[in-house]
Amino acid sequence: MVRLSVTQERLMLMALCAPLFTAAHLFNGWVFQHLELSLHISWIYLPAFLRVAYVLILGPGWGFVSIFIGSMLLGGTYDENLLQSAVNACASAIGPVLALWLFKLLKERPLQLSRLHDLVQLCLLYALLNALTHHMAWTYLQPNQLMAVSQLPIMVTGDLVGALLGAWIFTLVMRRLGLYRHIEKLSKEQRPAPNDDAV
Numbered sequence: 355m356v357r358l359s360v361t362q363e364r365l366m367l368m369a370l371c372a373p374l375f376t377a378a379h380l381f382n383g384w385v386f387q388h389l390e391l392s393l394h395i396s397w398i399y400l401p402a403f404l405r406v407a408y409v410l411i412l413g414p415g416w417g418f419v420s421i422f423i424g425s426m427l428l429g430g431t432y433d434e435n436l437l438q439s440a441v442n443a444c445a446s447a448i449g450p451v452l453a454l455w456l457f458k459l460l461k462e463r464p465l466q467l468s469r470l471h472d473l474v475q476l477c478l479l480y481a482l483l484n485a486l487t488h489h490m491a492w493t494y495l496q497p498n499q500l501m502a503v504s505q506l507p508i509m510v511t512g513d514l515v516g517a518l519l520g521a522w523i524f525t526l527v528m529r530r531l532g533l534y535r536h537i538e539k540l541s542k543e544q545r546p547a548p549n550d551d552a553v
Contacts, residue, residue, distance in 0.1 A: 367412060368420045375404050375424030382516075389512075393432055394442070394488065395505055399512040403520020406480050409450040410467060421447035438495050445491045449484030456483070470525050477517035485509040 358366070378401040383390065389397040409417035425443035432439065457465055457476050465472045485506050492499040 364412060364416045368416055368423070371404075371408055371412070371420040372423040373427065375401055375408070375421060376427040378404055379424075379428055391505055391508055392499065392501065394499060395509045396512045397508060397515070398519075399516040400520060402481070402484070402513040402516035403477070403518075403524065405446065405450045405484070406453070406473075406477060406517055407520070407524065409454055410465065410476075414451045414454060418447045418451050421450070434496070441491045441495055442488070445487040446484070449487050450480050452483045452487070453480035467528075470521065473521040473525065474518060477514060477521055480517060481510045481514035484513050 382396065382398070382400045383393070386396055386398050391397075405417075405421050408420045411417070412420060422443045425446040426439060429436070429439035429443075432442075434442065453476055454465065456479055457472075465476055467473070488509065489500070489506055
């Protein structure tokens, strides 16, 4: 049996994770369409947890790339040019990376996947940073996306609700299936991806 290298394993996971994020975004828009403020903002955004999970499991570099590609695949669903789509994809991917970096900086220790409290705190940081990075991008490139002052807290709420719900489901499933050891091992392996330590 041929054993895959860590890089090959990450590439395979990325090939699965990127379209999964795209599909999750479209599914969320379909299910919670009545809760959307715009195509970018919803009171409930379930794919938020995928962003956090990708960075935790794949590592900052591979996680960033997976989210970026998944977000770029959504470009055709928005009335945006290539630059706007790319900047939005970067804003989408950088939020969880910054959140993980800030968590480690504030806690002075790595995040532990088996601790729901750690996941909750990371999700809160992510929700705040994701909304800020998106609104900064929109200020310069898409001011038409800035519709109301209330949209920033709505986006924070939607990302936080989606991320927390996903974290709770993830924790429950991992405990039931006894997969924490495997997931933590995967997340702690060396990740020879570009820019893993750049943030």
